[in-house]
Amino acid sequence: MESMKRRDVGLVSGLITVAQALKRHAHDGFTTNLRVVSQDRMYLAFLAVSCAGFSSLAAREFIALGTRDRMSATSAIKESLTMLDLHRAEGPKPEASSASDSSTKSGKGRGKGRGKGRGKGGKGGKVGADFWRELEYLVKVAMPTPHCQMAQLLAAQFTLLVMRTLLTVRANKVNTFYLTKAISTASWKFWVRWFFNFGGWMGSAVVVNSGLRYTETLIQIELRNALTRHAHKKYMTANNFYRTAVLRDGGLDNVDQRIVADIDAFSREAAFLYGHSFKPILEFTLSLTEAAKELGYSRPLALFGAQIFITTVLRQMAPSLGKMVAREQALEGGFRHTHARLIAHAEEVALLGGAPREIGILDDGLKNLVVTQRWHALQRIRKSVADNVSKFQGLLVGSIFVHVPFMLKSTSEGERISLFRATEELMLRCGSAFTEVLLLGRNLDELAGYTYRLGQLFHTMDRSIEDADAKRKTEESAGEVDLFTGPKDAISFDGVTVGAPEQTGYRLLVKNVSLVVGPGEHLLITGPNGAGKTSLLRVLAGLWEPIEGHVSTPKAENYDGGKVMMWLPQRPYLLQGSLRDQVVYPNIALAERARRGKTKRVDANAVADEDERVKQCLRAAGLGKFVDGGVPGVSLDTRHLEWNDVLSGGERQRIGFARLFYHSPPFAILDEATSAINPDEEGQLYERVIEQGTTVVSIAHRLELRKFHRKELKLAGDGSGGWELHKNEAKPGSRGGDDKWKLVDKK
Numbered sequence: 001m002e003s004m005k006r007r008d009v010g011l012v013s014g015l016i017t018v019a020q021a022l023k024r025h026a027h028d029g030f031t032t033n034l035r036v037v038s039q040d041r042m043y044l045a046f047l048a049v050s051c052a053g054f055s056s057l058a059a060r061e062f063i064a065l066g067t068r069d070r071m072s073a074t075s076a077i078k079e080s081l082t083m084l085d086l087h088r089a090e091g092p093k094p095e096a097s098s099a100s101d102s103s104t105k106s107g108k109g110r111g112k113g114r115g116k117g118r119g120k121g122g123k124g125g126k127v128g129a130d131f132w133r134e135l136e137y138l139v140k141v142a143m144p145t146p147h148c149q150m151a152q153l154l155a156a157q158f159t160l161l162v163m164r165t166l167l168t169v170r171a172n173k174v175n176t177f178y179l180t181k182a183i184s185t186a187s188w189k190f191w192v193r194w195f196f197n198f199g200g201w202m203g204s205a206v207v208v209n210s211g212l213r214y215t216e217t218l219i220q221i222e223l224r225n226a227l228t229r230h231a232h233k234k235y236m237t238a239n240n241f242y243r244t245a246v247l248r249d250g251g252l253d254n255v256d257q258r259i260v261a262d263i264d265a266f267s268r269e270a271a272f273l274y275g276h277s278f279k280p281i282l283e284f285t286l287s288l289t290e291a292a293k294e295l296g297y298s299r300p301l302a303l304f305g306a307q308i309f310i311t312t313v314l315r316q317m318a319p320s321l322g323k324m325v326a327r328e329q330a331l332e333g334g335f336r337h338t339h340a341r342l343i344a345h346a347e348e349v350a351l352l353g354g355a356p357r358e359i360g361i362l363d364d365g366l367k368n369l370v371v372t373q374r375w376h377a378l379q380r381i382r383k384s385v386a387d388n389v390s391k392f393q394g395l396l397v398g399s400i401f402v403h404v405p406f407m408l409k410s411t412s413e414g415e416r417i418s419l420f421r422a423t424e425e426l427m428l429r430c431g432s433a434f435t436e437v438l439l440l441g442r443n444l445d446e447l448a449g450y451t452y453r454l455g456q457l458f459h460t461m462d463r464s465i466e467d468a469d470a471k472r473k474t475e476e477s478a479g480e481v482d483l484f485t486g487p488k489d490a491i492s493f494d495g496v497t498v499g500a501p502e503q504t505g506y507r508l509l510v511k512n513v514s515l516v517v518g519p520g521e522h523l524l525i526t527g528p529n530g531a532g533k534t535s536l537l538r539v540l541a542g543l544w545e546p547i548e549g550h551v552s553t554p555k556a557e558n559y560d561g562g563k564v565m566m567w568l569p570q571r572p573y574l575l576q577g578s579l580r581d582q583v584v585y586p587n588i589a590l591a592e593r594a595r596r597g598k599t600k601r602v603d604a605n606a607v608a609d610e611d612e613r614v615k616q617c618l619r620a621a622g623l624g625k626f627v628d629g630g631v632p633g634v635s636l637d638t639r640h641l642e643w644n645d646v647l648s649g650g651e652r653q654r655i656g657f658a659r660l661f662y663h664s665p666p667f668a669i670l671d672e673a674t675s676a677i678n679p680d681e682e683g684q685l686y687e688r689v690i691e692q693g694t695t696v697v698s699i700a701h702r703l704e705l706r707k708f709h710r711k712e713l714k715l716a717g718d719g720s721g722g723w724e725l726h727k728n729e730a731k732p733g734s735r736g737g738d739d740k741w742k743l744v745d746k747k
């Protein structure tokens, strides 16, 4: 009770003493600190610039992310949630698929690839000359000009970094000096100076640290944004998304993982390194300069020489993190892909009762990842031991160099201890900054891992674009000296040989095909499974290169410059969006433009007209029930995240026809496009397509469709590459019983 009382009295009287001391020495404390700060012009300049930089950045971001953008981001989130709800409410329907579905017709044979791992992104993720070259490439992508957004962010962060170092070094020195002096000599005057110094330091540190955190996040976001956009641009050029994913050009694994996860990880690591490497380097230099005032330069330099030697020896013990990161990322991508495939084929797996088999496949993917991660964790112990020894030995070895001059100094006790504490503080900072610099090597190693994977990604896509450009140029120059250009208003194959890509070369599918499909000369391609029917059309689309010969497609200028050819595969592509979006794809509907606020003013009449046209197309394709109230709650505006899950196979094919009616192109390629449609109705669809003036090239197994065509290409499919071309010599327009088919060419 007594001691409580004494402490209470001590506490209150202590507070009173502090208040009195503050009152008495406030003027001195304030003016002394102000004098110290105002004499330090560099400090003042950086304080002003960094505060101005930080606040102008934040203000600019606030204005740039105008209310409309923020609102649309929020509504996008709401929308996808709504679509997810709808999706759940409707329940899964037949034949699920997804972007990573590799079993689509065009995707079969995935993995047989032509590429032989030509990526050259550095030697397996090590920090070496290759790494710096790749890094330079990525930096140039993110920072194309010295005035770009990224350059401004880096400059703003640099100013803040210098400011923080100045704060740490200068204010801390004064802090420690005042406090030690105040305590050792029991001086309230010095204590009040310390109090004011600390207050000022704290205020600046709060601003500067918040600014640093903010700019680091912005740098990371901007880096990711710039690199991902660059990747998207390349990915969508020269059909790179197809070449890398289906043909495995360049032997790249999991391109999606590289674009989505690796770029993000690289950006995080790079922003961290930038923010955290300048700090210790600056802190080291500034602390050393200050400490040298007491210790001279020889002692600190000898100390750091010793540190470099010890750390170099320790580093030899550590494994290369870059390689580990690259390997783990590849396995992560593979594991994610197995999950994506399960979602894509959820219904087939459920119907086949494949869960027990699938769990094995999923667990195998996980096992590979876990085993590798556990092995890497073991390797990292060496790294961590080396890092920690390196960190703590600094204190021990450092004391030998720092303590000596103070032990030998003959000054008053108070003076010696204040100077020692201030210098020791500086040397400790200096030492830890030095160790931090050395430890940054670890982050650099990790960065090398991501850089390696991104290097491979960008170089593979670059090469593919270069190849496509070179091919186009060769064709253009060949056109000038007139080799083969083909008729301008027709599809034509001139001596075309097609092969399926294999590990080493090609497997012959079709040999030396020559034929022309002019307007109205509807062509049917038939043949056994795997004969090469779709492959021939892949060559026509430019997805595959012919082994020999030339393909020429109708020129847009002969058809009012519009879309000339349209593809209708067996499983039409359906996008995330409204029913209207499905029909007008790849165009953007006027209503959608208005909804997104993309166009300033969208004419309401034009929207209504377009909607009416879309409805007509859906009706013509036999999907009138969706727009005429046949299915409650469904209209042109109905949106689903995954339309594949909510439409039947036949309905999906009809959406393809609605799209074809909407675009009404001069030529259409129908690749088993009616396979899921009732045979009685497929004829009507064909008739409508032909009536609208579209010339069709069909692949079909059902012979009933023969009557809609004027030519038939029969592929032998026996490995010889043989084929026969038959022609219906009956009058155009006469069908069925009037067919007069004649063999006109064969190989």
Ligand SMILES: Nc1ncnc2c1ncn2[C@@H]1O[C@H](COP(=O)(O)OP(=O)(O)OP(=O)(O)O)[C@@H](O)[C@H]1O
Pocket: 105, 106, 107, 108, 109, 110, 112, 113, 246, 247, 500, 501, 502, 509, 527, 528, 529, 530, 531, 532, 533, 534, 535, 536
């Ligand atoms: N990306 C690919 N990589 C390697 N081989 C492929 C690839 N795509 C298809 N193939 C192979 O090419 C051959 C011809 O395929 P294609 O799709 O042209 O056959 P199709 O005549 O259309 O058969 P179907 O009637 O069964 O649809 C098949 O043996 C197939 O495995």
